[in-house]
Amino acid sequence: MTDRRVRLDTPRESRRQIVRRPTVDADTFGVFAESFARYMGTAKFLLWMTxxxxxxxxxxxxxxxxxxFDEFPFIFxxxxxxxxxxxxxxxxxxxxNRQEQRDKVVAEQDRQANARAHADMEFLAREVASLRMAVGEVATRDFLRSELRGLLGDIEELSRTEPEDPAQAPPDRVQRPGQ
Structure with missing residues (x-):
């Protein structure tokens, strides 16, 4: 004798066959819809329909x-x-809808590219500022020329005002041996 008690914790066995519904690839159908919509927006379609x-x-x-086959008022x-x-x-x-999704992806990629470009520009601005500060501390060619001209002028002035004999020179201007 078999036990015919119903158990509530286990699913019943199905007696009927499950009929599978036909599946449609959404991407393929979407491509068809886009090509159809694109064709309907052409002058060629309007001409044929007219x-x-x-x-x-x-x-x-x-x-x-x-x-x-279609009497007035053209109901068919x-x-x-x-x-x-x-x-x-x-x-x-x-x-x-498919175009909107593509536009969202492109907009997100553009936003990310803009964020990267902005970060790069900020980095380059900081680098340029640090280079300006470093160059500000370095003696430039024009600065060195002006300093050398000033020293040359001082030397010429001293050579004009100094006596020919070192013994007659003031004590702070006397040359010592070995100098």
């Missing part, structure tokens, strides 16, 4: 009554155009 509607209207106005044409619009609108929205 020619189709004009041919439909002309056939149903000019053809003999027994060959017309309206139905077909509504059907086309009901499929076009979601496909266009899907394409716009």
């Amino acid at each position: 020619m189709f509607v004009a041919a439909w209207v002309l056939w149903n106005v000019l053809a003999p009554a027994d060959l017309r 044409l309206t139905l077909m155009l509504s059907l086309q619009a009901s499929y076009a609108a979601p496909l266009i929205l899907l394409a716009q």
